[in-house]
Amino acid sequence: MQGAERPGFTGVIDFHVHLPWRRRDPREAAEYLIREMDSAGVARAVVIAIEPSIALFKRHASPERVRKAAAEVLDYLVYLRIPGLREILFSPEDSIAEHERILLEHTRRSEEVLEAARHSGGRLIPVASYNPDLGVEGVLRKLKSGRYLGLKLYPTLHFCTPSERRLRPILDYLEEEEMILIVHTGCDPGIWEFPGLCEGARPKSLESIARKHPDLVIVIAHMGSYSALKPGIFFSEALEVIAKYDNVYADTSAVDPYLVEVAVDRVGYEKLLFGSDYPYVVGYTMRDAVEDILKLNIESKAKNAILRLNAERLLRRLGWC
Numbered sequence: 001m002q003g004a005e006r007p008g009f010t011g012v013i014d015f016h017v018h019l020p021w022r023r024r025d026p027r028e029a030a031e032y033l034i035r036e037m038d039s040a041g042v043a044r045a046v047v048i049a050i051e052p053s054i055a056l057f058k059r060h061a062s063p064e065r066v067r068k069a070a071a072e073v074l075d076y077l078v079y080l081r082i083p084g085l086r087e088i089l090f091s092p093e094d095s096i097a098e099h100e101r102i103l104l105e106h107t108r109r110s111e112e113v114l115e116a117a118r119h120s121g122g123r124l125i126p127v128a129s130y131n132p133d134l135g136v137e138g139v140l141r142k143l144k145s146g147r148y149l150g151l152k153l154y155p156t157l158h159f160c161t162p163s164e165r166r167l168r169p170i171l172d173y174l175e176e177e178e179m180i181l182i183v184h185t186g187c188d189p190g191i192w193e194f195p196g197l198c199e200g201a202r203p204k205s206l207e208s209i210a211r212k213h214p215d216l217v218i219v220i221a222h223m224g225s226y227s228a229l230k231p232g233i234f235f236s237e238a239l240e241v242i243a244k245y246d247n248v249y250a251d252t253s254a255v256d257p258y259l260v261e262v263a264v265d266r267v268g269y270e271k272l273l274f275g276s277d278y279p280y281v282v283g284y285t286m287r288d289a290v291e292d293i294l295k296l297n298i299e300s301k302a303k304n305a306i307l308r309l310n311a312e313r314l315l316r317r318l319g320w321c
């Protein structure tokens, strides 16, 4: 069924999507993504690049370290809930090689996202990815080479903590240029399910940044809750940071709808941005994500704000609409 024929909410802004990884050509990926947006009533989407570093991954993910992180959380439930745990424990070398293959498959350079956005008639808004291989100077050059809404940092894939001193020139630049910082929070699939490997992705590490950069808009992706092992793992911590700092927002991508309701109750809806994380939640369409917000037991003005108005206000302030 076509989007236009479907009842429901239109004009949604999805603040967290990625290019479909099976469509390698950025223009083809943009067309595919726009068809998905049309079927979900999504008018515009923030498209985020993913740039891990294989060299850094190999330095950090030694078989010994990965086995130790797995062993720290080993119990029957964990064993059932983390796909591939058996391989990680019994043949970490093979598992690490498989992680490397997956990282390569899912890498999306910032330039590709920029190209996809260029061919979207203004419907896709590009966000660059931090890239440890480029270093701080290289990342700054990249940010200056095209018009991005902002930069995303993946403390899991990038084996870093956002408040590290060396990243400060990037944060200064984003703040000066009225660009945003999106930070992946919670855990991540595979070896990053182990708390020992996702400490850098705790929302509390954003506190000092929010304080030192009051004009920098920071978006806590996934509200600290991304985890198959412990869904909602750092959720309360995310709410504390959102409540405390005016410049800190959060997106709802891959967050359990129940937690979104709790967030509205505890911190209000003004700084919550709808995100689907399409196509990364397997078996879950952008339409499903929109409908999950519409089904929440919250006021309709809160739904309206989360699905569109909060993002619209932010994008207008930053010169994107």
Ligand SMILES: [Zn+2]
Residues within 6 Å of the ligand: 016, 017, 018, 253, 277, 280
């Ligand atoms: Zn994502």
